[in-house]
Amino acid sequence: MTITLPTTLNRSRDLVEPALRAAITRLDENSRGVAAYHLGWVDADGAPAAGGGKAVRPALALLSARAVGAAPEVAVPGAVAVELVHNFSLLHDDLMDRDAQRRHRKTVWAVWGPSTAILVGDAMLSLAYQVLADAGDDASVAAASMLGTATQGLIAGQVEDLAFERRSTVTVEECVAMAAGKTGALLGCSAAIGAVLAGAPAPTVASLQHFGEQLGLAFQLVDDLLGIWGEPAVTGKPVGSDLRARKKSLPIAFALESGTPAGGQLGRWLAAGGPDTDESVQRAADLVEAAGGRAWAQQEAQRRLELAAGALDLADLDPAGRDELVALGRFIVSRDS
Amino acid sequence: MTITLPTTLNRSRDLVEPALRAAITRLDENSRGVAAYHLGWVDADGAPAAGGGKAVRPALALLSARAVGAAPEVAVPGAVAVELVHNFSLLHDDLMDRDAQRRHRKTVWAVWGPSTAILVGDAMLSLAYQVLADAGDDASVAAASMLGTATQGLIAGQVEDLAFERRSTVTVEECVAMAAGKTGALLGCSAAIGAVLAGAPAPTVASLQHFGEQLGLAFQLVDDLLGIWGEPAVTGKPVGSDLRARKKSLPIAFALESGTPAGGQLGRWLAAGGPDTDESVQRAADLVEAAGGRAWAQQEAQRRLELAAGALDLADLDPAGRDELVALGRFIVSRDS
Numbered sequence: 001m002t003i004t005l006p007t008t009l010n011r012s013r014d015l016v017e018p019a020l021r022a023a024i025t026r027l028d029e030n031s032r033g034v035a036a037y038h039l040g041w042v043d044a045d046g047a048p049a050a051g052g053g054k055a056v057r058p059a060l061a062l063l064s065a066r067a068v069g070a071a072p073e074v075a076v077p078g079a080v081a082v083e084l085v086h087n088f089s090l091l092h093d094d095l096m097d098r099d100a101q102r103r104h105r106k107t108v109w110a111v112w113g114p115s116t117a118i119l120v121g122d123a124m125l126s127l128a129y130q131v132l133a134d135a136g137d138d139a140s141v142a143a144a145s146m147l148g149t150a151t152q153g154l155i156a157g158q159v160e161d162l163a164f165e166r167r168s169t170v171t172v173e174e175c176v177a178m179a180a181g182k183t184g185a186l187l188g189c190s191a192a193i194g195a196v197l198a199g200a201p202a203p204t205v206a207s208l209q210h211f212g213e214q215l216g217l218a219f220q221l222v223d224d225l226l227g228i229w230g231e232p233a234v235t236g237k238p239v240g241s242d243l244r245a246r247k248k249s250l251p252i253a254f255a256l257e258s259g260t261p262a263g264g265q266l267g268r269w270l271a272a273g274g275p276d277t278d279e280s281v282q283r284a285a286d287l288v289e290a291a292g293g294r295a296w297a298q299q300e301a302q303r304r305l306e307l308a309a310g311a312l313d314l315a316d317l318d319p320a321g322r323d324e325l326v327a328l329g330r331f332i333v334s335r336d337s
Numbered sequence: 338m339t340i341t342l343p344t345t346l347n348r349s350r351d352l353v354e355p356a357l358r359a360a361i362t363r364l365d366e367n368s369r370g371v372a373a374y375h376l377g378w379v380d381a382d383g384a385p386a387a388g389g390g391k392a393v394r395p396a397l398a399l400l401s402a403r404a405v406g407a408a409p410e411v412a413v414p415g416a417v418a419v420e421l422v423h424n425f426s427l428l429h430d431d432l433m434d435r436d437a438q439r440r441h442r443k444t445v446w447a448v449w450g451p452s453t454a455i456l457v458g459d460a461m462l463s464l465a466y467q468v469l470a471d472a473g474d475d476a477s478v479a480a481a482s483m484l485g486t487a488t489q490g491l492i493a494g495q496v497e498d499l500a501f502e503r504r505s506t507v508t509v510e511e512c513v514a515m516a517a518g519k520t521g522a523l524l525g526c527s528a529a530i531g532a533v534l535a536g537a538p539a540p541t542v543a544s545l546q547h548f549g550e551q552l553g554l555a556f557q558l559v560d561d562l563l564g565i566w567g568e569p570a571v572t573g574k575p576v577g578s579d580l581r582a583r584k585k586s587l588p589i590a591f592a593l594e595s596g597t598p599a600g601g602q603l604g605r606w607l608a609a610g611g612p613d614t615d616e617s618v619q620r621a622a623d624l625v626e627a628a629g630g631r632a633w634a635q636q637e638a639q640r641r642l643e644l645a646a647g648a649l650d651l652a653d654l655d656p657a658g659r660d661e662l663v664a665l666g667r668f669i670v671s672r673d674s
Contacts, residue, residue, distance in 0.1 A: 130485030
């Protein structure tokens, strides 16, 4: 069968966005407006805007219900919940990382200040569980429990990420463990929560979750590649933004661990702390590449994607639903922003 | 019957603290240690400490189960959940309010920085719902839904509180609405969640929740009185700390709205912005008193306490459990720190 990804994502959006909008109306008036801005529905003055992320997590949630033979509607509370948790984490992470821009727009803390970013993030996190509780059955309790575990993993990953900033070196293994928390945990939950809500058996849920976790690592590798070689006009970030931020991303950790002369030079450049001219940052990016960091990250992203697809082979899934999950995975890993 | 409050609180602590400690072990290693510090179990170096708050909310939760004739054990997941939500809000509020001290100790952000306070607060909020989800029955879904509504009320109250800081005047009515969210919502939930977990009928739950909400307003009035006239050695805050912070607390809002000369003088003192010598702050406190703010807040706290007790008369409750709830309410309102 031919799968057109925009169709999958658009169909998901059509089903999930009304429920997400309904959930957001339950926030206090101030937080509601800020959340609508963060989600790309309005601009900072409250005028309607057409924007927002790709909503990959809700799409995974719906597909996970479809993959176990259930109607995607069953997964809607789960889809809304994972999207809320994802956006809560963006709000808080942008503040902690002092990122003033996201998707070519000012971040919430940069517009309204730190306290608003904290409070609206809190409100969205709490709302995620409310949405599941209001679905109100045994399956939603299991879904809330799974979401809780994923959220703790997400937070643990951010804790490690911040700890890495205070260290001079970080091993590739540590980086992978961090990304498994920060990115893998919620993608794993997203790719399984619809199946949980559909009452699928535990081994099937576990396979779907494993698919999402591996996909999360592939996703992070691509993100890290874009953080060095992404096109500024597309990503909305400066050239080599992760190098400027002295971030220990996966390709950088690989390069530093490579034992190559380029890796050694990169280590000295990172320790020297500037100057961060475009030329200097470009040379640092070339060092990551010369040390093998770029090729490794590209191959590793492919390998994780194959591991993800392989996890689905272990489960008894609806073939069309399975194919859509894999196609969505490929789309995520081939993105350029 | 004679009720000894320390007994109620100690019995509650004996039942709830092991479950709270078990829940905290589910956080990542770093957050676990910080949460243990915040909860008063260890000092900043990780050495055991004997401390912590009065744990009024867990006690209310257990009593609410007892009041509907159930074993207090039924309420334990609810007691842990409300205590976690309360502590999440303290962690985030201390950061937003830049309060560097709580209960005579440095606050988490003052020891470990803002990001740690944000992340550990997030982890505790999420954990509250996990604890309820892991209780895993229909009643726990209803409890999670109630906790969600209360948490949104709590956040909305903090949103308003911060908005007040940017305004020159705030009416008493607005202040009461803010306190109903910031303090009343979670106390209302605490005083009913055990009954929800025990499967009590909706009107009984509503009466208990109303009791807690009114108690919350009484609690806030007492807190505001202590914020002006509290004994620094007991409260751990400087003399007239709310006046120094130019906080629009309830007695201050009443004084400003009183139309008295003292109220007018107070308004000018607040607008002038210093000097904040002990003498000057003491004079401002005298102005609040002369404008009737102190007497009003004392009477209003009593009135709210009576409204709270009255709410319980509408419900069919176990008399001993009811008496303990009322006694705990009186204790809360008579506290000096």
